[in-house]
Each structure stands twice: as structure tokens, then as C-alpha cells.
Amino acid sequence: MKLPKPRFKGELSLEEAIKNRRTTRFFQKRPLKLDHFSQLLWAGYGITEGFRRTVPSAGALYPMDLYVAVGRDSVEWIEEGVYHYVAEEHFIQLVTGMDVRMELSQAALFQSWIADAPICFIITAEYRRITIKYGDRGIRYAIVEAGHMAQNIFLQAEALSLGAGIVGAFHDEKIMNIASLPVNNYPLLLMPVGYKL
Numbered sequence: 001m002k003l004p005k006p007r008f009k010g011e012l013s014l015e016e017a018i019k020n021r022r023t024t025r026f027f028q029k030r031p032l033k034l035d036h037f038s039q040l041l042w043a044g045y046g047i048t049e050g051f052r053r054t055v056p057s058a059g060a061l062y063p064m065d066l067y068v069a070v071g072r073d074s075v076e077w078i079e080e081g082v083y084h085y086v087a088e089e090h091f092i093q094l095v096t097g098m099d100v101r102m103e104l105s106q107a108a109l110f111q112s113w114i115a116d117a118p119i120c121f122i123i124t125a126e127y128r129r130i131t132i133k134y135g136d137r138g139i140r141y142a143i144v145e146a147g148h149m150a151q152n153i154f155l156q157a158e159a160l161s162l163g164a165g166i167v168g169a170f171h172d173e174k175i176m177n178i179a180s181l182p183v184n185n186y187p188l189l190l191m192p193v194g195y196k197l
Helices: 014-020 032-044 101-107 129-135 137-159 172-178
Strands: 048-049 064-070 081-088 091-096 119-125 186-194
Touching: 014 137, 032 064, 032 081, 032 119, 032 137, 064 137, 091 172, 101 119, 101 172, 119 137, 137 186, 172 186
Parallel strands: none
Antiparallel strands: 064 081, 064 119, 081 091, 119 186
8 A cells, every 4th residue: 555655844843852752651542644654654664865764774785674563443544454664665565464463462471552552563674684794793783773763763753742662572483473574574673653641
């Protein structure tokens, strides 16, 4: 599904977003607007110019992928399921048509707030895309890149009057199976997002 074009100017200053950003663990049962959903994906790993992305990447190799688990009636015009963000075309591709938020929360040591959020981003790395140039050091670079993606999502959520959380405690293989991730896409972070309670 093609997404609305991202906006490049918002109402909240960067400084205000940085100052106000907090981890959110309580969310309203309210669907996200489609343009907000689109904006979050672009901020997380979208294209800014040419092939350049919204985050720095060692050697501009971009070893990351961004997936999002969407609950039933959680985003305008989007069906429940897990989607892969295709930045080059700014669209989402369905991976599996099931609401997996509860399973994600269970695989994340039963952190129920993951299931309470309308959506949950899954930031993954395909290490071979970067280790081919940097060897094992590339793994560290990918982890740093995941942090850049997460901060962008945090700040964009704040700018849209949304809340975001972040989770690193989970069973990797369970997350990969639940979200039907490709074999070499290793999950690094989960980020539930929604309207703050």
C-alpha cells in the first residue's frame, strides 16, 4: 500500500520534542491517523534525498529493516497485520495478516503495554549487508543505526502528540517467528506507539 507523502515541516520545534520526549507505557484505545502512521515510518527509515535515509549509516550500506505490527482498527485504512516498510517507494508490504501484538508482548517477557499500543515497530538488522565491508565491526555499526532509528521515531511521535516506548528485552527467535521475519533479519528493538493515556 502506497502511503501519504511525508511532511518536512511540523508544528513542534526539534528542541521542544527533545525536551518533552519520554517513554510511554500507557496508550489510548484510539486509532492512528494514516498520515501520522506514514510520517512515523518515514522518520524511522525513510528516504530524504536520492538513496540517503533519515538516519546515518556506516558506508551508507543501510543494513536495517523496519517492520510494524498493526492491531485491528488501529490505523485508519490499514488492516491488522505485520508490514514491511519499503522506503524506496514509501509503501508498506503485508508480511502476515494477523494481529500479533499480544504474542509480541508475551515474547517480550510479558510486557503487556506492547499489546496495548495500536502499533509496534520492529527494528531489525541484516548484518551481512554491513559485515561484507566492515567485518564483525559492522555488527556494532548496525546496533548504533538501530539507536538512530529509535530516536527518530521517539521524536517524530512527540512532534505528532503521540507517545512511544522502547523494548530490548525479548526472545529473538520468538519475535522472528511471530512477525514472520526473513531468516537473516534479527530484531534489535520493539517500539510501541500510540496516543498517550
